[in-house]
Amino acid sequence: MSEKLSIALIRGDGIGVDVANAAVAIVDAAVAKSGLPALTYKEINAGAGYFKETGRDIEPGGEARAGEFDAIFLGAIGLPSVRHEDGTEIAPHLRLRDRYGLYAGVRPVKAYPNAPQRLADPRAAGIDMVILRESTEGLFFSAATHGRPNIANDDEVRDTLRITRSTTEKLFHFGFRLAEKRKARGRPGKLTCVDKANVFNSMAFFRKIFDEVSPDYPGVEATHNYVDAQALDLIRKPWEFDVMVMENMFGDILSDLGGGLVGGMGMAACAEIGDQVGLFQPAHGSAPDIMGQDKANPLAAVLSGALMLDYLAERTGDDRWAAAAERVEAAVQDGFEANRLRPMEFGGDMGTVAVTKELLDLLR
Numbered sequence: 001m002s003e004k005l006s007i008a009l010i011r012g013d014g015i016g017v018d019v020a021n022a023a024v025a026i027v028d029a030a031v032a033k034s035g036l037p038a039l040t041y042k043e044i045n046a047g048a049g050y051f052k053e054t055g056r057d058i059e060p061g062g063e064a065r066a067g068e069f070d071a072i073f074l075g076a077i078g079l080p081s082v083r084h085e086d087g088t089e090i091a092p093h094l095r096l097r098d099r100y101g102l103y104a105g106v107r108p109v110k111a112y113p114n115a116p117q118r119l120a121d122p123r124a125a126g127i128d129m130v131i132l133r134e135s136t137e138g139l140f141f142s143a144a145t146h147g148r149p150n151i152a153n154d155d156e157v158r159d160t161l162r163i164t165r166s167t168t169e170k171l172f173h174f175g176f177r178l179a180e181k182r183k184a185r186g187r188p189g190k191l192t193c194v195d196k197a198n199v200f201n202s203m204a205f206f207r208k209i210f211d212e213v214s215p216d217y218p219g220v221e222a223t224h225n226y227v228d229a230q231a232l233d234l235i236r237k238p239w240e241f242d243v244m245v246m247e248n249m250f251g252d253i254l255s256d257l258g259g260g261l262v263g264g265m266g267m268a269a270c271a272e273i274g275d276q277v278g279l280f281q282p283a284h285g286s287a288p289d290i291m292g293q294d295k296a297n298p299l300a301a302v303l304s305g306a307l308m309l310d311y312l313a314e315r316t317g318d319d320r321w322a323a324a325a326e327r328v329e330a331a332v333q334d335g336f337e338a339n340r341l342r343p344m345e346f347g348g349d350m351g352t353v354a355v356t357k358e359l360l361d362l363l364r
Helices: 015-033 048-054 062-066 092-099 122-126 165-184 201-216 227-236 248-261 299-316 319-337 352-363
Strands: 006-012 040-043 071-076 104-110 128-134 190-195 221-226 243-246 271-273 278-280
Touching: 006 015, 006 062, 015 071, 015 299, 015 319, 015 352, 062 092, 071 299, 092 278, 104 165, 104 248, 104 299, 128 165, 128 248, 165 190, 165 201, 165 243, 190 201, 190 227, 190 248, 201 221, 221 227, 227 243, 227 248, 243 248, 271 299, 278 299, 299 319, 299 352, 319 352
Parallel strands: 006 040, 006 071, 071 278, 128 243, 190 221, 190 243
Antiparallel strands: 104 128, 104 271, 271 278
């Protein structure tokens, strides 16, 4: 692999444009500070706005081109006012997940000082966990954007929940390795399988595979929790969890809950990783109600950029990319500790531009 790396950049819709620009600025500053060659960005047009103009949700050839780069960075896609005839929103990024097998959806949930804490218990200040969401199968398998057949008429609609051994085994190996890495950094090194195995055959199969893979990782504590109990426990005692692995729809829901615990979706970073391709994006939507008003919190996008830098370190074997990721994470941590980061999302006085400028100053 060439030392010069290139990123497919999809800014998308609404605040996606602003937060993607912020993330690029911060990532580039950290890369330069780490003595690395500058990243090259190749823009791909996609999203609801592009669909409204052209009738296509991604530019011709864009879906194929996205996988040719060293990583994909996405701002946000979708506008509630722009929909397909069947009522679903524009979502080419779901096809990208499917096309490139981005099975490992990594959603960190971390509390920062001086950011809102929704739980009164003082232990909530130490929340630091990861929701690992399978991102290609589950109940999203037959999402309209994939064009897979389902029963649908005026009397009945059925969607398909799919769990395969090959994808699920890879997901669990990824989860156990992630727990091992976190244990090496001082975290508990615990992996919890979240399912509904007491009701659904698909979830019993999911748990069965988890239990088959678990003995390969004797250094990781492996536990189980039903998804409804997990939702309760994320309110009662989230500090007891480290990495939680789950089906697609469960992960979609619980990662939003996790984001709410540590302030809001403006802190919800996301990596979606497959065997050959990685896509990085904030987990929030396009927030058209505040688009163009310099009110968006860019930190989810910035922290997604840090996840991308970590991914590039693994792809290249060059630890300088990991050092760049650590610089970004440290800037966010230091900024909150010093009360220099006060996003409007949390009732503060800093919009997208001001937060970005403060992070650049912290990086310097």
